[in-house]
Amino acid sequence: MAEKLKVLLILGSIRDGRQGLRVVKFMRRKLEERNFDVTLFDPLEMNFPMVTQPVHFYGPERKKAPKILVENEKYVKEADAYVIVSAEYNHNVPPALTNLLDAFPGSAYSFKPSGLVTYSQGQFGGMRAAMALRAITGELGCLSVSNIFGIPTVQHAFDPEGNPQNSHMESGAKKMLDQLEWMAKAMKNHRDKFGVPS
Amino acid sequence: MAEKLKVLLILGSIRDGRQGLRVVKFMRRKLEERNFDVTLFDPLEMNFPMVTQPVHFYGPERKKAPKILVENEKYVKEADAYVIVSAEYNHNVPPALTNLLDAFPGSAYSFKPSGLVTYSQGQFGGMRAAMALRAITGELGCLSVSNIFGIPTVQHAFDPEGNPQNSHMESGAKKMLDQLEWMAKAMKNHRDKFGVPS
Amino acid sequence: MAEKLKVLLILGSIRDGRQGLRVVKFMRRKLEERNFDVTLFDPLEMNFPMVTQPVHFYGPERKKAPKILVENEKYVKEADAYVIVSAEYNHNVPPALTNLLDAFPGSAYSFKPSGLVTYSQGQFGGMRAAMALRAITGELGCLSVSNIFGIPTVQHAFDPEGNPQNSHMESGAKKMLDQLEWMAKAMKNHRDKFGVPS
Amino acid sequence: MAEKLKVLLILGSIRDGRQGLRVVKFMRRKLEERNFDVTLFDPLEMNFPMVTQPVHFYGPERKKAPKILVENEKYVKEADAYVIVSAEYNHNVPPALTNLLDAFPGSAYSFKPSGLVTYSQGQFGGMRAAMALRAITGELGCLSVSNIFGIPTVQHAFDPEGNPQNSHMESGAKKMLDQLEWMAKAMKNHRDKFGVPS
Numbered sequence: 001m002a003e004k005l006k007v008l009l010i011l012g013s014i015r016d017g018r019q020g021l022r023v024v025k026f027m028r029r030k031l032e033e034r035n036f037d038v039t040l041f042d043p044l045e046m047n048f049p050m051v052t053q054p055v056h057f058y059g060p061e062r063k064k065a066p067k068i069l070v071e072n073e074k075y076v077k078e079a080d081a082y083v084i085v086s087a088e089y090n091h092n093v094p095p096a097l098t099n100l101l102d103a104f105p106g107s108a109y110s111f112k113p114s115g116l117v118t119y120s121q122g123q124f125g126g127m128r129a130a131m132a133l134r135a136i137t138g139e140l141g142c143l144s145v146s147n148i149f150g151i152p153t154v155q156h157a158f159d160p161e162g163n164p165q166n167s168h169m170e171s172g173a174k175k176m177l178d179q180l181e182w183m184a185k186a187m188k189n190h191r192d193k194f195g196v197p198s
Numbered sequence: 199m200a201e202k203l204k205v206l207l208i209l210g211s212i213r214d215g216r217q218g219l220r221v222v223k224f225m226r227r228k229l230e231e232r233n234f235d236v237t238l239f240d241p242l243e244m245n246f247p248m249v250t251q252p253v254h255f256y257g258p259e260r261k262k263a264p265k266i267l268v269e270n271e272k273y274v275k276e277a278d279a280y281v282i283v284s285a286e287y288n289h290n291v292p293p294a295l296t297n298l299l300d301a302f303p304g305s306a307y308s309f310k311p312s313g314l315v316t317y318s319q320g321q322f323g324g325m326r327a328a329m330a331l332r333a334i335t336g337e338l339g340c341l342s343v344s345n346i347f348g349i350p351t352v353q354h355a356f357d358p359e360g361n362p363q364n365s366h367m368e369s370g371a372k373k374m375l376d377q378l379e380w381m382a383k384a385m386k387n388h389r390d391k392f393g394v395p396s
Numbered sequence: 397m398a399e400k401l402k403v404l405l406i407l408g409s410i411r412d413g414r415q416g417l418r419v420v421k422f423m424r425r426k427l428e429e430r431n432f433d434v435t436l437f438d439p440l441e442m443n444f445p446m447v448t449q450p451v452h453f454y455g456p457e458r459k460k461a462p463k464i465l466v467e468n469e470k471y472v473k474e475a476d477a478y479v480i481v482s483a484e485y486n487h488n489v490p491p492a493l494t495n496l497l498d499a500f501p502g503s504a505y506s507f508k509p510s511g512l513v514t515y516s517q518g519q520f521g522g523m524r525a526a527m528a529l530r531a532i533t534g535e536l537g538c539l540s541v542s543n544i545f546g547i548p549t550v551q552h553a554f555d556p557e558g559n560p561q562n563s564h565m566e567s568g569a570k571k572m573l574d575q576l577e578w579m580a581k582a583m584k585n586h587r588d589k590f591g592v593p594s
Numbered sequence: 595m596a597e598k599l600k601v602l603l604i605l606g607s608i609r610d611g612r613q614g615l616r617v618v619k620f621m622r623r624k625l626e627e628r629n630f631d632v633t634l635f636d637p638l639e640m641n642f643p644m645v646t647q648p649v650h651f652y653g654p655e656r657k658k659a660p661k662i663l664v665e666n667e668k669y670v671k672e673a674d675a676y677v678i679v680s681a682e683y684n685h686n687v688p689p690a691l692t693n694l695l696d697a698f699p700g701s702a703y704s705f706k707p708s709g710l711v712t713y714s715q716g717q718f719g720g721m722r723a724a725m726a727l728r729a730i731t732g733e734l735g736c737l738s739v740s741n742i743f744g745i746p747t748v749q750h751a752f753d754p755e756g757n758p759q760n761s762h763m764e765s766g767a768k769k770m771l772d773q774l775e776w777m778a779k780a781m782k783n784h785r786d787k788f789g790v791p792s
Contacts, residue, residue: 014248090304091336091337098296102292138728138740185788186783309578309579325718332530341542411647485692485696531685
């Protein structure tokens with residue numbers, strides 16, 4: 001497989017002072033070390049609007065669809081895998097994350113794997129948000145791999161450049177990414193040879 | 199109890215052509231028939247912004263907090279009960295709903311009940327969104343009553359004025375609202391006499 | 397309120413070497429300190445069988461229902477509140493717990509609160525099991541109070557007699573029990589005065 | 595691929611009069627039509643006991659493990675895919691199902707897909723049970739495919755021999771099984787060539 005695998009790295013927070021930025025910097029490096037071709041979706045940097053119609057509601061030609069939706073749908077479609085970095089608010093995921101994910105059709109995500117990275121300032125590592133993501137990724141069609149990389153007390157886990165401050169971060173990311181890479185290759189090989197069910 | 203019970207009716211969708219508007223019209227009438235004092239939170243009409251800091255992150259005096267957050271926190275606090283009308287997107291709730299709910303502190307919602315009304319155009323009545331709301335309302339402190347009013351094929355269930363088109367709507371709303379009213383009174387009586395735990 | 401509040405303390409594990417026994421001993425003391433009248437449901441000690449029919453499926457007179465179901469239904473009905481102590485297996489609750497809870501009708505649990513205590517040997521304190529319990533208790537009608545007492549690395553948290561080995565246990569139990577006691581009293585007062593909706 | 599794909603078909607109910615038997619008969623035929631080699635796990639017929647230790651807790655050689663666990667672990671390991679047919683009790687899955695699934699290690703299920711079939715006598719087709727299964731299958735490592743085959747009013751959907759009584763059953767099963775078959779092949783090919791991450 002000469003071609004690099006494409007991964008869409010999605011940051012699920014737009015809040016002031018969001019810790020997710022540190023996590024994303026770390027995950028980006030881990031993905032690049034594995035030779036993934038990484039695209040970042042940061043809803044804050046993208047200035048991603050509140051969506052009043054998902055892009056596929058504008059019809060197969062996406063006529064009259066906002067440019068930002070049409071242009072970014074391409075990245076969702078082209079990705080071979082997704083890594084979702086999510087905060088946890090009130091035992092669910094941030095609205096900025098669902099607003100982004102819901103904007104694109106299931107067909108763009110399907111028959112590919114996703115990896116979940118959740119974090120919290122408390123001790124439970126965003127595991128309630130992870131449970132919500134099991135359901136969301138399942139429905140979108142980008143099945144989340146078994147291992148969830150959960151990060152408790154994230155404020156102490158990374159420096160602002162995303163350098164890990166304890167040894168669990170490397171091993172936690174590795175376990176999840178080993179599974180993601182395996183699934184991404186398995187599914188890409190099968191898509192390339194046989195296409196996908198309609 | 200001479201005073202009317204206050205209920206905050208929350209519409210969880212801002213999408214074009216949202217069916218939730220019909221459901222909200224119906225639920226408002228049902229609540230008013232029970233002599234509830236109803237306030238509607240419609241994030242579209244309120245022009246509710248994407249929240250980058252919940253109101254309580256601005257400190258106890260809410261200094262520098264956006265006016266729209268400060269003004270609406272009052273309604274959340276004053277409510278004796280909540281009715282949440284939610285669509286279902288990808289087996290979770292709409293971002294417009296979590297964006298609104300997350301904007302206010304748990305202390306504003308706590309020791310009060312909520313009632314869940316979920317709908318979908320398909321056959322399962324938004325039950326996956328309802329499961330997400332069990333977790334959210336639990337964490338916020340406004341425990342959702344047992345009965346969930348789930349509305350399948352919502353596009354056929356109401357006319358644009360919120361008039362029900364089949365007999366299940368009245369009985370479905372009644373069952374949930376009987377429980378909500380009971381809980382709202384039980385908790386209000388106890389709050390009035392004993393306050394709430396800190 | 398001269399009468400003691402009755403609480404049913406439910407242990408959700410029958411596995412060899414179950415840590416839940418330590419947690420239950422601790423919780424029992426905490427409940428008795430608050431002057432609750434505690435009944436323990438331990439499915440192992442009760443020799444509770446795999447249920448092939450819940451007790452209410454045997455009709456209003458419970459004819460031909462197994463004695464163990466009929467006798468214990470009384471405790472479920474009489475309780476003013478429930479405390480559920482649960483392990484976590486594969487991101488859900490133990491079968492011994494659902495087997496016990498499912499054996500009795502929603503009407504026996506309804507219009508009362510429950511408190512969730514979850515534990516794990518790992519770092520996330522059984523929070524995935526807790527999310528499953530939000531749904532279960534919601535449906536049963538014994539709404540779970542907001543605070544969840546989650547216990548990570550339970551094997552280090554208590555000695556075999558249920559004596560806490562770190563300071564978080566007292567404060568964690570207190571927060572949840574303050575809410576449970578408040579809710580139990582609010583709902584009991586209202587039940588005593590007005591009954592419950594049919 | 596001359597070799598047949600092996601699927602483990604799991605029936606998640608032992609209750610008297612269980613409708614799941616009809617669903618299983620139907621699913622078995624649908625799987626055999628696709629040339630899957632089907633093994634059925636029926637906890638009632640297997641006389642599967644309440645598990646007090648999962649098989650892997652007995653050590654790598656399974657010494658002293660109950661024979662029924664050791665013998666059946668082989669089928670879990672050998673399977674290329676799983677189809678889980680589940681009832682819904684109180685918004686979760688039956689204890690007979692979790693008792694069976696929890697008895698075997700994640701390593702036996704991993705890097706394979708699963709398909710969810712949920713049913714209910716009511717209108718929501720067991721969708722709350724399905725949400726619980728998203729979490730369980732995710733943790734076990736047998737990722738559930740996107741499409742969930744949900745069967746409302748199951749008592750009218752099949753005759754006792756598992757013959758469908760309406761046209762939705764064929765199309766519902768097909769959609770899910772198309773995805774399952776695709777995933778099973780993709781993962782089997784990859785396992786055969788590259789093994790699995792440790």
